[in-house]
Structures are given as C-alpha cells and as structure tokens.
Amino acid sequence: xxxxxxxxxxxxxxxxxxxxxxxxxxxxxxxxxxxxxxxxxxxxxxxxxxxxxxxxxxxxxxxxxxxxxxxxxxxxxxxxxxxxxxxxxxxxxxxxxxxxxxxxxxxxxxxxxxxxxxxxxxxxxxxxxxxxxxxxxxxxxxxxxxxxxxxxxxxxxxxxx
Numbered sequence: 177x178x179x180x181x182x183x184x185x186x187x188x189x190x191x192x193x194x195x196x197x198x199x200x201x202x203x204x205x206x207x208x209x210x211x212x213x214x215x216x217x218x219x220x221x222x223x224x225x226x227x228x229x230x231x232x233x234x235x236x237x238x239x240x241x242x243x244x245x246x247x248x249x250x251x252x253x254x255x256x257x258x259x260x261x262x263x264x265x266x267x268x269x270x271x272x273x274x275x276x277x278x279x280x281x282x283x284x285x286x287x288x289x290x291x292x293x294x295x296x297x298x299x300x301x302x303x304x305x306x307x308x309x310x311x312x313x314x315x316x317x318x319x320x321x322x323x324x325x326x327x328x329x330x331x332x333x334x335x336x337x
Contacts, residue, residue: 183263187256194252201245204238 313333 190256197249
C-alpha cells in the first residue's frame, strides 16, 4: 500500500512537470512571436533580405526550443506510463503469489490422491482375502497334530505378521 502512495505521488509530480513544460512551450512560442514583431517594427529600416533572414533564424530557434520541450514532455509521459504499468504488473504478481501460497500445489494433491487410492486398494484386498484366510486356517487346524501347532496358528490369526 505504501508503494502505491509513493507511486501516486511520483505520478502527480510527473504530471505537474509535464503541465509546466507545456506552459513553457506556449510561453516560448508567444514570446518568440512578440520578439519577431518587435524586431520587425524596430528594424523597419533594415533591408528586406536581412530582415527576412533574421526572421527565419528566430523561427528556427523557436522551433528548436519547442521540439526540445515537446520531447521532454513526451519522455515524462512515457515515464508515467511505465510507472503505472509497473504498478499494475506488481499488483497482479502479488495477487497471483497470494493465491498460489494459499492453495496446495497440483503435485501435493496428486500425491495425496495416490496415497489414498493405494490405501483403499490394500484395504479392499485384505478384506476380500480375510474369509479365505480364515477358512484355510480352520482347515489347517483340523489336520495339525499337537496343541503347540494349534496355539501357533491361533497366535498367527490374532497377530498377523
């Protein structure tokens, strides 16, 4: 938020500078016109080719000043545009970063899903095989000689390895 306030302040400063430069351009143009008029009035006795040459020199210098000021205004407008675009991009990146950090990644979701499906498959297999294992153990108990082997089978049923 602080960066936004700083950027807005800089933007206002650049706009003010651009407005001041535009005002200077118009003042220079009007000043040049006045200067030309005064010189022509004062130098009315000067020959026509000389006054025309002076007039052309004044026009060229005025146009050079105007072009220079217009270039400065354009550069300030470009800087303003660049700063605004940078702020917009920064806000978009911050928003994207915030969303990314809140949500689990696709790899994490996929890993959790695979673990859950594997666990589900193992549990189903164990449940399906449980009645068969119980019946096989019962048959083995019928044919086992001695109590010791019987106790061993019962222990295996109670505490599978």
